[in-house]
Amino acid sequence: SQKIEQNSEALNIQEGKTATLTCNYTNYSPAYLQWYRQDPGRGPVFLLLIRENEKEKRKERLKVTFDTTLKQSLFHITASQPADSATYLCALPGRRALTFGSGTRLQVQP
Amino acid sequence: DAGVIQSPRHEVTEMGQEVTLRCKPISGHDYLFWYRQTMMRGLELLIYFNNNVPIDDSGMPEDRFSAKMPNASFSTLKIQPSEPRDSAVYFCASSLSLAGVGNEQFFGPGTRLTVL
Numbered sequence: 001s002q003k004i005e006q007n008s009e010a011l012n013i014q015e016g017k018t019a020t021l022t023c024n025y026t027n028y029s030p031a032y033l034q035w036y037r038q039d040p041g042r043g044p045v046f047l048l049l050i051r052e053n054e055k056e057k058r059k060e061r062l063k064v065t066f067d068t069t070l071k072q073s074l075f076h077i078t079a080s081q082p083a084d085s086a087t088y089l090c091a092l093p094g095r096r097a098l099t100f101g102s103g104t105r106l107q108v109q110p
Numbered sequence: 111d112a113g114v115i116q117s118p119r120h121e122v123t124e125m126g127q128e129v130t131l132r133c134k135p136i137s138g139h140d141y142l143f144w145y146r147q148t149m150m151r152g153l154e155l156l157i158y159f160n161n162n163v164p165i166d167d168s169g170m171p172e173d174r175f176s177a178k179m180p181n182a183s184f185s186t187l188k189i190q191p192s193e194p195r196d197s198a199v200y201f202c203a204s205s206l207s208l209a210g211v212g213n214e215q216f217f218g219p220g221t222r223l224t225v226l
Contacts, residue, residue, distance in 0.1 A: 031209070041219075043114075043201050043203070043217025043219055044215075044217050045217070046216070049213075089153065093213075096168065097141075097155060097166070097208060099155070100152060102152035103152065103153075
């Protein structure tokens with residue numbers, strides 16, 4: 001089965017800087033990969049999907065890359081704001097629908 | 111659309127009691143998912159339905175857990191009898207498709223279950 005690794009340690013950055021979160025996976029390369037945002041006490045919210053034939057995807061201040069050779073996706077938030085503070089989860093299709101990573105908590109300091 | 115609706119938002123019960131969690135998916139979504147989230151194990155898929163039919167329940171912890179979807183707009187997750195280790199946040203999610211366009215999942219607000 002697919003194993004997903006996200007940095008369990010919180011990422012603390014200063015407002016205005018670029019946050020970069022990592023999602024590594026083992027085994028087979030998926031056809032696509034998704035990123036979700038989760039705020040405390042709420043359910044995850046879908047942000048972006050990137051397909052295996054796309055190297056990069058952008059949405060406003062968000063940028064996702066997908067390297068099937070490294071088996072890695074990077075999630076960038078440029079010009080970060082305190083409102084970006086949340087836990088970010090990556091998700092990959094597997095044998096049983098989507099498999100979610102454990103998430104990385106991002107804290108943007110004003 | 112109001113999004114995925116779950117009830118109750120919080121449930122505190124005593125060990126051995128029956129617990130029923132409820133979910134209303136987004137209208138028109140063919141897939142419904144039940145997840146459990148804990149600090150130790152993260153977000154785990156318990157079961158999912160396609161057009162009201164259970165497709166994969168291999169994530170259901172044990173026979174104490176059961177899920178039903180009697181119609182396209184309602185699903186329940188039941189735990190009987192409940193145990194303290196069932197304490198977690200339970201999420202319901204729905205999507206248009208599983209793997210193609212529209213496969214992003216929309217999550218409800220979750221039910222925080224505490225079993226004493």
